[in-house]
Amino acid sequence: MAELKYFTGSMNSGKSTMALQEHHSRGGEGVLYTKQDRAGSGIISSRLGLTSPAIEVGDTLDLYDDVADRKAPYVILDEAQFLSYKQVGQLAGVVDGMGIDVYCYGILTDFQGQLFPGSKRLVELADKIEVLPVYARCWCGNRATHNARVVDGVMVYVGEQVHIGGNESYTTLCRHHFMAGVA
Numbered sequence: 001m002a003e004l005k006y007f008t009g010s011m012n013s014g015k016s017t018m019a020l021q022e023h024h025s026r027g028g029e030g031v032l033y034t035k036q037d038r039a040g041s042g043i044i045s046s047r048l049g050l051t052s053p054a055i056e057v058g059d060t061l062d063l064y065d066d067v068a069d070r071k072a073p074y075v076i077l078d079e080a081q082f083l084s085y086k087q088v089g090q091l092a093g094v095v096d097g098m099g100i101d102v103y104c105y106g107i108l109t110d111f112q113g114q115l116f117p118g119s120k121r122l123v124e125l126a127d128k129i130e131v132l133p134v135y136a137r138c139w140c141g142n143r144a145t146h147n148a149r150v151v152d153g154v155m156v157y158v159g160e161q162v163h164i165g166g167n168e169s170y171t172t173l174c175r176h177h178f179m180a181g182v183a
Helices: 015-025 063-070 085-098 117-125 175-180
Strands: 004-008 031-034 043-045 051-053 074-078 101-106 128-131 146-151 154-156 170-173
Touching (some): 004 117, 031 043, 031 063, 063 085, 101 117, 146 175, 170 175
Parallel strands (some): 004 101, 004 128, 031 074
Antiparallel strands (some): 043 051
């Protein structure tokens, strides 16, 4: 039975590495998608230095139709938090209508601690949600659960929801330090 799975974790928890590892372990025959990777369009990149070409998901790409055209045995999608509600529904359709496994990787919440639209819809529709077993750490040593946006050393809570900046603009914090605003 095919499944829609959502693998999640904070920044630096190995999501992109796991996505590429899953692709490799399944023989590399599936289709890789990404949306707004820090390395640029059409690339899945991990902080460990692993990269792979991928199909960039634009706002108007119909994922159901695209997967159907490619006849892939499975789908892996990185940066799934950036998908639209509609695109997540299309992925559910791939699972239900084509019997193809879909594995999505992404973070749950933005720098304000609110769910991304793609993550929200994946939580609503996924057959399984798994928090990755590798934990990023807060500066205090506790498990990091939140991604904080930092400008000139200070946490900020205003601005566009999406700002691709990786380690230059974000840090991972435990809930306590995120809520206290202590980066």
